Amino acid sequence: MLVFRPSGYLARVMRIDAVQRQSVISLASTLALTAIGFLSTMYFAHTVGPAILGAYYLFVAYFSVFNLIGDGGFGGAAVKRISEGEDQNAYFTAFALLRVALVVVSVSFLLIAQPYLVKLTSSGTLPWLILALVVSAFTNIVLNGVYGRGKVGINQIGSLVDNLTRIGIQVVAIILGYGLAGLTGGFVAGLLAAGIVNFRFLDLKLAPFCRSHIQSLFAFSFWTFLSSGGYLVFSYADTIMIGYFMTDADIGIYRVALQLTSIATFTTVALHTTLYPKISYWGKQNDLASVERALARAFTYSLLLAVPVVAGGWLLGERLLYFFYGASFSTGAGALAILLFVQVASIFMYLQTMCLNALDRPKDSFRVTAVAVTANVVLNILLIPTYGIVGAALATLATMVLNAALSRRALSRSIRVRIEPGAVGHIVLAALVMVTVVVIYSFVIPLTNVFVVLGAVALGGLVYLLVLLKTDRGIRDELKELIMGLGIPWPGVL
DSSP, X not given: OOOXXXXXXXXXXXXXXXXXXXXXXXXXXXXXXXXXXXXHHHHHHHHHHHHHHHHHHHHHHHHHHHHHHHHTTXXXXXXXXXXXXXXXXXXXXXXXXXXXXXXXXXXXXXHHHGGGOHHHHHHTOHHHHHHHHHHHHHHHHHHHHHHHTTOHHHHHHHHHHHHHHHHHHHHHHHHTTOHHHHHHHHHHHHHHHHHHHHHHTOOOOOOOOOHHHHHHHHHHHHHHHHHHXXXXXXXHHXXXXXXXXXXXXXXXXXXXXXXXXXXXXXXXXXXXXXXHHHHHHHHHTTOHHHHHHHHHHHHHHXXXXXXXXXXXXXXXXXHHHHHHHOGGGGGGHHHHHHHHHHHHHHHHHHHHHHHHHHTTOHHHHHHHHHHHHHHHHHHHHHHHHHHHHHHHHHHHHHHHHHHHHHHHHHHTTTSOOOOOHHHHHHHHHXXXXXXXXXXXXXXXXXXXXXXXXXXXXXXXXXXXXXXXXXXXXXXXXXHHHHHHHTTOOOOTTO
């Protein structure tokens, strides 16, 4: 009889290469949370429609902007100083004071700008936004205190509690008919729950501090604030611009299309989390050859998922939007087709800027981001009034490609940036075979219901995987080693 022994299984897992093991763990957690997010969004889309969903996305966008003002980059600075082990209570107290002061500034800016935020006022989300900013100040203070003390697991549990609480309350609130208030209320509840969880494990105390502690936090926060601001513009400038020039329904359709394309970057997010400390260490040891190899392999494994997702999205995107989210969302198919390529460009941008930061070149990373962000805002202003959400997608694509090109140029001054042509060629070949099979399938069986569409997705994924594993021995052997290391049998046919 087969007996499962957790200790034996854990020992088996721990024998897997560290980068592979950590990437799998990060990918699995990302997949789980994203799957929950996708299912809840599908439910919201069918229940409340694009207008209410769009108003909620606009609320989240404005929260991110004013929360950045409320943080000022001091969150990252506090983590850095507290983690260094000296004057931890003093740094924590100084950060808490700065954070409270900045949330007052942030809310004041919001109230001053209130006459221009017509959609927030008319939708009734402004009071929720103020409450979210206040709650976020509490959560941010305790979260960064816990994280700075090295309690990474508690920090991750807090994030999980945030997501599960938010989604759970939102679903219940929608069922009870609370609509937009239910979505925004769930958002605030998730923030509060995460803060409470982290507060339970906070072992820092309020203590006297002096001017030098404030100055030290300021010195570190500057570049963090600028980099965070650049990332924020990339994430939400299009949403805010669509909200200004168009309707809440257009925001909902655009953000749902963007969420659907994010499947392409699951692997990239996991690799970013895993590789940053490794590349930082290799850079410190001047082992640039290892950095080059890791980056090239990261490109390959990111494209391993992104290429078939882009190909499949082009074929089935309109049908997926129609059946998963509802008929009104299928009008976002044009934007989705462009946003799929945005995700491919983001792979190179994301990994290359990560390398710049890990190799201690944050100024270069910021300069690259600043140029792209400026272009992004200008293009959104020019294209959205004429082309709507398709214009927003085009602006995002152009600036993401620009960011990827500039970051590659900057990174090339330190290392040789390359892809693995053989492996990438096999990925493209497998995707082309997949496309051919799915096209034939759609001619034989019209895509008239969700089960037929899911059948096309499953068939395409299976064909892609089989062709890739048969043509690329390197990828096959690495995946086989990883799968068997996790205790999962490897199919003999492969």
